[in-house]
Amino acid sequence: MKNKALAIKDEMTSLRRHFHQFPEMGYREFKTSARVREELEKLGLSCTGIARTGLVADLKKGEGPTVLVRADMDALPVQEETDLPFASQVPGCMHACGHDVHTAVLLGVVKLLRDEEFSGTFRFFFQPSEEGNYDDPDGFSGARRACAEGLLQGVDAALGLHQLSVVPTGKIVLTPKAAFAATDLFEIVVHGKAAHGGAMPEKGIDAILVASELVQTLNTVVARNISPQQTAVISIGTIEGGDAPNIVADTVRITGNIRALDEGVHKRIHELIEQRCAGVAAAHGAKIDFTVTLDIPVTYNDERMTALAQEAARKVAGADAVIADMPSMGGEDFAFIAQRVPSAFAFLGTHKPGTEAIPMHNAKMVVDEDALPIGAAYLSQAALDILRALAQK
The missing domain is CATH 3.30.70.360 (Alpha-Beta Plaits)
Incomplete structure:
Protein backbone atom coordinates (compact mmCIF):
# COMPACT_ATOMS: atom_id res chain seq x y z
CA MET A 1 0.00 0.00 0.00
CA LYS A 2 2.88 2.34 0.78
CA ASN A 3 4.29 2.18 -2.76
CA LYS A 4 0.85 2.73 -4.25
CA ALA A 5 0.41 5.79 -2.06
CA LEU A 6 3.83 7.14 -3.05
CA ALA A 7 2.75 6.89 -6.69
CA ILE A 8 -0.06 9.40 -6.07
CA LYS A 9 1.89 11.72 -3.78
CA ASP A 10 2.08 14.50 -6.38
CA GLU A 11 -1.68 14.40 -6.91
CA MET A 12 -2.38 14.63 -3.18
CA THR A 13 0.17 17.41 -2.77
CA SER A 14 -1.41 19.43 -5.56
CA LEU A 15 -4.85 19.02 -4.00
CA ARG A 16 -3.57 19.90 -0.56
CA ARG A 17 -1.98 23.10 -1.84
CA HIS A 18 -5.19 24.07 -3.63
CA PHE A 19 -7.23 23.62 -0.46
CA HIS A 20 -4.59 25.49 1.53
CA GLN A 21 -4.76 28.50 -0.80
CA PHE A 22 -8.54 28.73 -0.60
CA PRO A 23 -9.55 27.96 3.00
CA GLU A 24 -13.15 28.27 4.16
CA MET A 25 -14.65 28.47 7.61
CA GLY A 26 -17.13 26.01 9.10
CA TYR A 27 -20.42 25.54 7.24
CA ARG A 28 -19.03 27.79 4.50
CA GLU A 29 -16.90 25.18 2.70
CA PHE A 30 -18.73 25.73 -0.58
CA LYS A 31 -15.73 25.80 -2.94
CA THR A 32 -13.92 23.08 -1.03
CA SER A 33 -16.95 20.82 -1.17
CA ALA A 34 -17.41 21.51 -4.88
CA ARG A 35 -13.79 20.55 -5.60
CA VAL A 36 -14.09 17.38 -3.52
CA ARG A 37 -17.26 16.45 -5.41
CA GLU A 38 -15.48 17.03 -8.70
CA GLU A 39 -12.59 14.77 -7.68
CA LEU A 40 -14.90 12.02 -6.43
CA GLU A 41 -16.90 12.07 -9.63
CA LYS A 42 -13.67 11.69 -11.61
CA LEU A 43 -13.13 8.49 -9.65
CA GLY A 44 -16.62 7.24 -10.51
CA LEU A 45 -18.27 7.89 -7.15
CA SER A 46 -21.52 9.73 -6.67
CA CYS A 47 -21.92 12.06 -3.68
CA THR A 48 -24.67 12.97 -1.29
CA GLY A 49 -24.74 16.25 0.58
CA ILE A 50 -24.89 16.10 4.36
CA ALA A 51 -24.56 18.51 7.27
CA ARG A 52 -25.07 21.54 5.03
CA THR A 53 -21.70 21.65 3.25
CA GLY A 54 -20.44 18.11 3.83
CA LEU A 55 -20.30 15.18 1.42
CA VAL A 56 -20.72 11.42 1.72
CA ALA A 57 -19.71 8.91 -0.95
CA ASP A 58 -19.94 5.10 -0.78
CA LEU A 59 -17.57 2.67 -2.51
CA LYS A 60 -19.33 -0.68 -2.53
CA LYS A 61 -18.16 -4.06 -3.83
CA GLY A 62 -20.37 -7.00 -2.97
CA GLU A 63 -21.92 -7.60 0.41
CA GLY A 64 -20.23 -7.09 3.74
CA PRO A 65 -19.57 -4.64 6.55
CA THR A 66 -19.35 -0.89 6.17
CA VAL A 67 -16.34 1.11 7.36
CA LEU A 68 -16.51 4.90 7.53
CA VAL A 69 -13.40 6.98 6.83
CA ARG A 70 -13.65 10.67 7.69
CA ALA A 71 -11.78 13.90 6.92
CA ASP A 72 -12.70 17.41 8.05
CA MET A 73 -12.51 20.35 5.61
CA ASP A 74 -12.88 23.63 7.52
CA ALA A 75 -10.25 26.26 8.30
CA LEU A 76 -9.61 28.72 11.13
CA PRO A 77 -9.93 32.52 11.52
CA VAL A 78 -6.14 32.98 11.45
CA GLN A 79 -4.08 35.34 9.26
CA GLU A 80 -1.38 33.16 7.71
CA GLU A 81 2.27 34.13 8.26
CA THR A 82 4.16 31.28 6.57
CA ASP A 83 5.36 32.94 3.31
CA LEU A 84 4.63 29.67 1.51
CA PRO A 85 4.18 30.04 -2.27
CA PHE A 86 0.74 28.51 -1.82
CA ALA A 87 -0.20 30.49 1.29
CA SER A 88 -3.83 31.36 1.94
CA GLN A 89 -5.32 33.87 -0.43
CA VAL A 90 -8.23 34.50 1.91
CA PRO A 91 -7.55 37.33 4.39
CA GLY A 92 -7.96 36.25 8.00
CA CYS A 93 -8.51 32.58 7.17
CA MET A 94 -5.97 29.75 7.21
CA HIS A 95 -5.72 25.98 7.37
CA ALA A 96 -3.82 26.33 10.62
CA CYS A 97 -5.06 22.96 11.87
CA GLY A 98 -4.21 20.97 8.75
CA HIS A 99 -7.65 20.02 7.51
CA ASP A 100 -6.38 20.68 3.99
CA VAL A 101 -4.04 17.72 4.59
CA HIS A 102 -6.90 15.54 5.80
CA THR A 103 -9.06 16.33 2.77
CA ALA A 104 -6.27 15.62 0.29
CA VAL A 105 -5.30 12.40 2.10
CA LEU A 106 -8.87 11.09 2.08
CA LEU A 107 -9.15 11.74 -1.65
CA GLY A 108 -5.98 9.69 -1.97
CA VAL A 109 -7.56 6.93 0.11
CA VAL A 110 -10.55 6.83 -2.23
CA LYS A 111 -8.23 6.34 -5.18
CA LEU A 112 -6.23 3.61 -3.44
CA LEU A 113 -9.23 1.63 -2.18
CA ARG A 114 -11.04 1.85 -5.51
CA ASP A 115 -8.45 -0.52 -6.97
CA GLU A 116 -8.45 -3.02 -4.07
CA GLU A 117 -10.35 -6.28 -3.83
CA PHE A 118 -12.81 -6.38 -0.95
CA SER A 119 -16.37 -7.28 -0.08
CA GLY A 120 -18.33 -4.59 1.67
CA THR A 121 -18.58 -0.82 1.67
CA PHE A 122 -16.27 2.07 2.42
CA ARG A 123 -18.12 5.26 3.29
CA PHE A 124 -16.11 8.44 2.81
CA PHE A 125 -17.21 11.42 4.86
CA PHE A 126 -15.87 14.88 4.02
CA GLN A 127 -16.98 16.81 7.06
CA PRO A 128 -17.69 20.52 7.51
CA SER A 129 -17.30 22.60 10.65
CA GLU A 130 -15.16 20.49 12.97
CA GLU A 131 -13.74 23.60 14.58
CA GLY A 132 -17.04 24.83 16.00
CA ASN A 133 -20.79 25.10 15.63
CA TYR A 134 -20.85 28.62 14.11
CA ASP A 135 -24.41 29.44 13.06
CA ASP A 136 -25.89 25.96 13.35
CA PRO A 137 -29.46 26.35 14.66
CA ASP A 138 -28.97 23.57 17.23
CA GLY A 139 -25.39 24.45 18.14
CA PHE A 140 -24.13 21.28 16.42
CA SER A 141 -20.65 20.93 14.96
CA GLY A 142 -20.25 19.08 11.67
CA ALA A 143 -19.90 15.50 12.94
CA ARG A 144 -22.80 15.87 15.36
CA ARG A 145 -24.97 17.39 12.64
CA ALA A 146 -24.08 14.57 10.20
CA CYS A 147 -24.81 11.89 12.81
CA ALA A 148 -28.23 13.46 13.38
CA GLU A 149 -28.84 13.26 9.63
CA GLY A 150 -28.10 9.53 9.36
CA LEU A 151 -24.41 9.40 8.52
CA LEU A 152 -23.85 6.23 10.54
CA GLN A 153 -26.78 4.22 9.26
CA GLY A 154 -25.38 0.77 8.51
CA VAL A 155 -21.84 1.71 9.59
CA ASP A 156 -19.94 -0.96 11.56
CA ALA A 157 -16.68 0.90 12.33
CA ALA A 158 -15.04 4.26 11.70
CA LEU A 159 -11.58 5.73 11.17
CA GLY A 160 -10.33 9.28 11.57
CA LEU A 161 -6.95 10.96 11.20
CA HIS A 162 -5.47 14.29 12.27
CA GLN A 163 -2.10 15.67 11.29
CA LEU A 164 0.14 16.65 14.19
CA SER A 165 2.81 19.19 13.32
CA VAL A 166 4.92 18.56 16.43
CA VAL A 167 5.31 14.78 15.89
CA PRO A 168 7.98 13.62 13.39
CA THR A 169 6.93 12.53 9.93
CA GLY A 170 6.74 8.75 9.80
CA LYS A 171 5.14 8.40 13.23
CA ILE A 172 1.49 7.50 13.78
CA VAL A 173 -0.12 7.98 17.18
CA LEU A 174 -2.86 5.49 18.09
CA THR A 175 -3.93 5.64 21.72
CA PRO A 176 -6.41 3.08 23.08
CA LYS A 177 -9.33 4.46 25.08
CA ALA A 178 -9.26 8.28 25.47
CA ALA A 179 -7.58 9.80 22.42
CA PHE A 180 -8.94 13.37 22.70
CA ALA A 181 -10.27 15.29 25.68
CA ALA A 182 -13.81 16.45 26.19
CA PRO A 297 -17.36 14.69 24.60
CA VAL A 298 -14.23 12.59 25.07
CA THR A 299 -13.10 10.84 21.87
CA TYR A 300 -12.79 7.20 22.89
CA ASN A 301 -10.89 4.73 20.72
CA ASP A 302 -12.25 1.20 20.66
CA GLU A 303 -9.56 -1.22 21.83
CA ARG A 304 -10.09 -3.81 19.09
CA MET A 305 -10.29 -1.23 16.30
CA THR A 306 -7.19 0.50 17.67
CA ALA A 307 -5.22 -2.75 17.77
CA LEU A 308 -6.14 -3.47 14.14
CA ALA A 309 -5.24 0.08 13.16
CA GLN A 310 -1.91 -0.11 14.98
CA GLU A 311 -1.00 -3.25 13.07
CA ALA A 312 -1.97 -1.56 9.79
CA ALA A 313 0.26 1.39 10.70
CA ARG A 314 3.20 -0.93 11.29
CA LYS A 315 2.62 -2.58 7.92
CA VAL A 316 2.90 0.69 6.02
CA ALA A 317 5.23 2.78 8.19
CA GLY A 318 7.43 0.25 9.98
CA ALA A 319 7.55 -1.65 13.25
CA ASP A 320 8.68 1.41 15.22
CA ALA A 321 6.18 3.85 13.66
CA VAL A 322 3.41 3.57 16.23
CA ILE A 323 3.22 5.74 19.34
CA ALA A 324 0.67 3.93 21.48
CA ASP A 325 0.07 6.22 24.46
CA MET A 326 -0.22 9.93 23.76
CA PRO A 327 -3.71 11.23 24.54
CA SER A 328 -4.39 14.81 23.51
CA MET A 329 -6.00 17.56 25.56
CA GLY A 330 -7.26 18.98 22.29
CA GLY A 331 -10.87 18.48 21.28
CA GLU A 332 -12.23 16.57 18.30
CA ASP A 333 -15.86 16.26 17.26
CA PHE A 334 -15.13 12.83 15.79
CA ALA A 335 -16.17 11.98 19.36
CA PHE A 336 -19.81 12.00 18.22
CA ILE A 337 -18.98 9.26 15.71
CA ALA A 338 -16.90 7.27 18.19
CA GLN A 339 -19.80 7.38 20.69
CA ARG A 340 -21.95 5.44 18.26
CA VAL A 341 -19.69 2.97 16.41
CA PRO A 342 -16.36 1.28 17.28
CA SER A 343 -13.67 3.66 16.08
CA ALA A 344 -9.95 4.35 15.86
CA PHE A 345 -8.66 7.90 15.59
CA ALA A 346 -4.98 8.50 14.82
CA PHE A 347 -2.49 11.34 14.69
CA LEU A 348 -0.23 11.58 11.66
CA GLY A 349 3.18 13.09 12.34
CA THR A 350 3.93 15.96 9.93
CA HIS A 351 7.01 17.58 11.48
CA LYS A 352 10.01 17.54 9.17
CA PRO A 353 13.14 16.67 11.18
CA GLY A 354 15.60 19.54 11.41
CA THR A 355 12.93 22.23 11.23
CA GLU A 356 11.12 24.12 13.98
CA ALA A 357 8.08 22.27 15.27
CA ILE A 358 5.23 24.80 15.21
CA PRO A 359 1.97 23.68 16.83
CA MET A 360 -1.49 23.74 15.34
CA HIS A 361 -3.64 26.89 15.38
CA ASN A 362 -0.51 28.95 14.85
CA ALA A 363 -0.20 31.44 11.97
CA LYS A 364 3.23 30.02 11.11
CA MET A 365 2.32 26.32 11.14
CA VAL A 366 3.68 24.27 8.25
CA VAL A 367 3.42 20.55 7.52
CA ASP A 368 5.81 18.14 5.85
CA GLU A 369 4.06 17.00 2.68
CA ASP A 370 6.10 13.78 2.73
CA ALA A 371 3.54 12.69 5.33
CA LEU A 372 0.66 12.67 2.84
CA PRO A 373 1.37 9.24 1.30
CA ILE A 374 2.01 7.81 4.77
CA GLY A 375 -1.41 9.01 5.91
CA ALA A 376 -3.16 7.71 2.80
CA ALA A 377 -1.42 4.33 2.99
CA TYR A 378 -2.21 3.97 6.68
CA LEU A 379 -5.90 4.86 6.36
CA SER A 380 -6.33 2.59 3.33
CA GLN A 381 -4.61 -0.36 5.00
CA ALA A 382 -6.48 0.13 8.27
CA ALA A 383 -9.83 0.40 6.48
CA LEU A 384 -9.14 -2.80 4.52
CA ASP A 385 -7.94 -4.73 7.56
CA ILE A 386 -10.88 -3.65 9.70
CA LEU A 387 -13.38 -4.46 6.93
CA ARG A 388 -11.92 -7.95 6.56
CA ALA A 389 -11.79 -8.52 10.32
CA LEU A 390 -15.43 -7.52 10.69
CA ALA A 391 -16.42 -9.84 7.86
CA GLN A 392 -14.92 -12.80 9.76
CA LYS A 393 -17.09 -12.32 12.86
Missing part, protein backbone atom coordinates in the same frame (compact mmCIF):
# COMPACT_ATOMS: atom_id res chain seq x y z
CA THR A 183 -13.84 20.09 25.14
CA ASP A 184 -16.36 22.69 26.21
CA LEU A 185 -16.65 26.40 25.65
CA PHE A 186 -18.76 28.22 28.22
CA GLU A 187 -20.21 31.62 28.97
CA ILE A 188 -21.04 32.98 32.41
CA VAL A 189 -23.04 36.17 32.80
CA VAL A 190 -23.11 37.85 36.20
CA HIS A 191 -26.16 40.07 36.74
CA GLY A 192 -25.72 42.65 39.49
CA LYS A 193 -27.25 46.08 40.07
CA ALA A 194 -25.87 49.43 38.96
CA ALA A 195 -25.28 52.24 41.44
CA HIS A 196 -23.03 55.27 41.92
CA GLY A 197 -19.64 53.79 42.71
CA GLY A 198 -18.48 56.66 44.90
CA ALA A 199 -21.56 58.16 46.52
CA MET A 200 -23.83 55.12 47.04
CA PRO A 201 -22.02 51.84 46.32
CA GLU A 202 -24.17 50.10 48.95
CA LYS A 203 -27.23 50.56 46.71
CA GLY A 204 -25.74 48.35 44.03
CA ILE A 205 -24.64 44.75 43.53
CA ASP A 206 -21.14 44.91 42.09
CA ALA A 207 -21.00 42.44 39.19
CA ILE A 208 -17.23 42.96 38.85
CA LEU A 209 -16.65 42.03 42.47
CA VAL A 210 -18.91 38.99 42.11
CA ALA A 211 -17.18 37.96 38.90
CA SER A 212 -13.75 38.34 40.49
CA GLU A 213 -14.72 36.06 43.35
CA LEU A 214 -16.22 33.56 40.91
CA VAL A 215 -13.06 33.44 38.75
CA GLN A 216 -11.00 32.74 41.87
CA THR A 217 -13.24 29.91 43.03
CA LEU A 218 -13.47 28.36 39.55
CA ASN A 219 -9.71 28.00 39.60
CA THR A 220 -10.03 25.70 42.61
CA VAL A 221 -12.57 23.35 41.01
CA VAL A 222 -10.00 21.01 39.47
CA ALA A 223 -7.29 21.49 42.09
CA ARG A 224 -9.51 20.58 45.04
CA ASN A 225 -12.26 18.40 43.56
CA ILE A 226 -10.67 16.26 40.84
CA SER A 227 -8.15 13.55 41.66
CA PRO A 228 -4.53 14.29 40.70
CA GLN A 229 -4.66 10.96 38.85
CA GLN A 230 -7.31 12.41 36.54
CA THR A 231 -6.61 14.99 33.84
CA ALA A 232 -8.75 18.11 33.62
CA VAL A 233 -8.47 21.85 32.99
CA ILE A 234 -10.66 24.91 33.48
CA SER A 235 -9.37 28.09 31.87
CA ILE A 236 -10.94 31.55 31.85
CA GLY A 237 -10.35 33.26 28.51
CA THR A 238 -12.19 36.59 28.71
CA ILE A 239 -13.87 38.84 31.25
CA GLU A 240 -15.80 41.93 30.20
CA GLY A 241 -17.85 44.37 32.24
CA GLY A 242 -18.38 47.91 33.40
CA ASP A 243 -19.13 51.17 31.60
CA ALA A 244 -17.52 53.90 33.69
CA PRO A 245 -15.00 54.24 36.56
CA ASN A 246 -17.55 55.67 38.98
CA ILE A 247 -20.45 53.27 38.38
CA VAL A 248 -20.96 49.88 40.05
CA ALA A 249 -21.16 47.49 37.09
CA ASP A 250 -24.44 45.65 36.69
CA THR A 251 -23.24 43.00 34.19
CA VAL A 252 -20.05 41.04 33.61
CA ARG A 253 -19.52 38.40 30.94
CA ILE A 254 -16.94 35.64 31.43
CA THR A 255 -15.94 33.02 28.86
CA GLY A 256 -13.68 30.02 29.18
CA ASN A 257 -13.12 26.38 28.33
CA ILE A 258 -13.14 22.98 30.03
CA ARG A 259 -11.03 19.93 29.18
CA ALA A 260 -11.17 16.40 30.63
CA LEU A 261 -9.99 12.94 29.55
CA ASP A 262 -12.85 11.13 31.29
CA GLU A 263 -16.57 11.61 30.67
CA GLY A 264 -17.41 11.18 34.35
CA VAL A 265 -14.96 13.94 35.26
CA HIS A 266 -16.32 16.06 32.41
CA LYS A 267 -19.87 15.88 33.79
CA ARG A 268 -18.68 16.40 37.36
CA ILE A 269 -16.95 19.65 36.37
CA HIS A 270 -20.22 20.94 34.91
CA GLU A 271 -21.95 20.19 38.22
CA LEU A 272 -19.21 21.88 40.24
CA ILE A 273 -19.27 25.04 38.13
CA GLU A 274 -23.05 25.28 38.50
CA GLN A 275 -22.69 24.85 42.26
CA ARG A 276 -20.02 27.57 42.48
CA CYS A 277 -22.15 29.95 40.41
CA ALA A 278 -25.16 29.36 42.65
CA GLY A 279 -23.13 29.78 45.84
CA VAL A 280 -21.38 33.00 44.81
CA ALA A 281 -24.64 34.45 43.47
CA ALA A 282 -26.46 33.70 46.75
CA ALA A 283 -23.66 35.24 48.82
CA HIS A 284 -23.97 38.57 47.00
CA GLY A 285 -27.64 38.67 46.03
CA ALA A 286 -26.68 38.48 42.37
CA LYS A 287 -27.88 36.27 39.53
CA ILE A 288 -25.40 34.15 37.55
CA ASP A 289 -26.16 32.32 34.31
CA PHE A 290 -23.84 29.48 33.22
CA THR A 291 -24.19 28.29 29.60
CA VAL A 292 -22.14 25.71 27.72
CA THR A 293 -21.89 27.06 24.16
CA LEU A 294 -19.96 24.14 22.69
CA ASP A 295 -19.95 20.66 24.23
CA ILE A 296 -17.67 17.99 22.70
